[in-house]
Amino acid sequence: MLTLRYILIYSLLMTAVVVASNVLVQYPLSGELAGIQLxxxxxxxxxxxxxxxxITDLTNRQFGPSMARKVVFLGFVVGIAxxxxxSMPRIAVASGTAYLIGQLLDISVFNRLRRQSWWQAPLAGSMAGSMLDTALFFSLAFAASFAFIGPNDAFAIESAPILGIFAVEAPRWISWAIGDLCVKILVGLVLLLPYGALMNTLKPMGPATQAR
Known part of the structure; x- marks a missing residue:
């Protein structure tokens, strides 16, 4: 019963994050910083x-990779539905594909490193997953070569200086992808704090989780 409760909580949280992110990715930041349009x-x-x-890493630590994959798949089905x-259908398709592949990579990397220092598995897993997720999502969601999935966002494909500062121009979604990955890396580092804080509370359960 306790395991089921945890899995339900993790699954609900995952669904909320996926849906919120799919909505928010359609809204660029407003304003500017040092002359750069955010x-x-x-x-x-x-x-x-x-x-x-x-969420994936906490599930993996507590219940092992098999249960983490179940949470990921449940989040995929409910969240994408x-x-x-x-959000736009193309955003949903791109998000679902990138989410599923990126999260499964995170689980695999985490599980390989789970017996190393406490921070190595979640950091390496989230970094690898973030890089793959970002590349897949922005390409599928906005690149002209994937237009068969659905219509492009006109604002996303307008040309603009890369990152708003370099002389070379490219579709705006490329700057979004680069900026998105940089923020994911920074947020991933910050999220090591709650992960470390929860380690003593969320004890590993089962033989597949006997590690740090």
């Missing part, structure tokens, strides 16, 4: 999505 650099989804890796109601 809308050319970031969307709000970059700040919420890394929490999905924290809801995302078709709250």
């Amino acid at each position: 809308g050319d650099l970031l969307t709000y989804g970059a700040f919420t999505y890394p929490v999905a890796f924290l 809801l995302s078709f109601w709250t």
